Structure formats: C-alpha cells, structure tokens
Amino acid sequence: MIDLDAYARDGFAVLPDFVSSEACEALKARAAELVLEFEPSGVPTAFSTVDQAHARDRYFRDSGGAIRFFVEAEAPAQLNKIGHALHDLDPVFDRFSRQPRLAALAHALGLAEPLLLQSMYLFKQPHVGAEVAWHQDATFLRTDPPSVTGFWIALDDADRGNGCLIALPGAHRGPLRQWFGYQDGDLVDRTLDSTPWPSVEPVPLEVRRGTLIVLHGLLPHASTANRSSRPRQAYSLHVIDGRADYPADNWLQRPDLPLRGFA
Incomplete structure (x- = not known):
C-alpha cells in the first residue's frame, strides 16, 4: 500500500488510484449540495495562509467542531474551503473518512491510536484560487511528540498549471519552525x-484524480495559485495519535465534539 522507507526518506508518499472516480464525484457532489444549503450572514470570513487575518474572526476560531465556509481573500464571491469537522458532522464525508483502507494506512504509518482531528474541502477555484504558503501542518495541529499526518486526496487532476502541491523532500527531518x-x-x-528550510529543490506533486498524498506533519509544503481555467478540488484529512498530548493552546479546539477514531 505504501513504501514506508520512501516515506521516511521524503516525508511524503504518493498513492495513485487510491480513490475511485465514483467516490471523487460523490464528494464533489456532496460539497456542491452543502454550498447550495449554505446561507451566509454578515461579512464572510476570508481564509488566507499569507496573513492569517481570519484568526481574528470567531467564525474561524469556533470552526474546529463545525462545518464552516470560507471565501477567497481576493475574490470574496468564491469559496476557498469548507472546514473543519466534515468528517464528523456530514454523513457522506464521515463514511468516506472512516473507510477501512484509510484506517489501515494510518496504522501502517505507526499511528497506534489514530484520531481524526480536522477535515477540509479545498476548492482552489479556477482563475482565483489562492496560493498556500510554505508551512508545516504541525504548526497548526501540534502534538507532543509530533504525530499529525495529512491525507490529501485529489478530486481533480492536479498539476503546476492549476496549483498542485509542492514539497521539500526530506525536510521533515528538521525542527518545527512556527507555532x-x-x-x-x-x-x-x-x-x-x-x-x-533546507536547500533542496522543491518537488511539484503532479497527480491524477483519485490519488492520495500522505504528508508528514513536519514536511514543508505549499501550493501555487490556480490561474488556469480548470478546477483543482481536493479533500484533506488530518489524523493525530491519541497517545500524544494535544495542547490546549492549539487553535483547533472541540469542547463539545470529542475526537473519534476510524471505528
């Protein structure tokens, strides 16, 4: 299923054809239904990894245990993402996120007590999809010891033209830079x-629809803006090990929604 030696070397693993085209379309269809049901009130919260301005909004701060909608900072009529508890609060995303193959993958990666912490539906809209700055996932989802692992699923073909992921291979062996x-x-x-960051050549992770990319929590990665006419939708799930401590100063807190595993 996964080459653990290559994952330990690079900090990421690319698993083509992990998700069927039918399953990809089912997630896209459900996201479209959620968008139609969404009734915005007041000024929408824009999400940006460049300036973190969304951190001032209660709408964002309380989204760890909810389904919330965030718009593009430079195109507020367009959605940037849906987060952050789709995997617990929506039945379609719940079933997908807790499928046995993902559970087996988490265990193969050494997560003895995997807990599903965060999920995001990422739109990366044509022409206006914003870049995602270089970061480590553990910056935002910190455990002691580090355990957060990302499962990123391409729901469309992703390449350099429409904003695929970019990674620094091997750089996960360094320290956590930001909190x-x-x-x-x-x-x-x-x-x-x-x-x-280490002086290594960034690697574009160009993948076909249905590919799952596993990301080590300390791996520096990013994505460029989508200025193409093509969509680049993806579903991202972050898992932590329940044996690790999850500090109370993490931004994502779920006081009314206890974390669950794959069962």
Missing part, C-alpha cells in the same frame, strides 16, 4: 526555530 495558537486569548504566530 500558531492561543496566547493570552489571541491567536498568534510564534517562531520556535529560525533555521531556514
């Missing part, structure tokens, strides 16, 4: 280690 969480009641970014 994003609560400090004195505010969500802030804080530098933990100023070591620059």
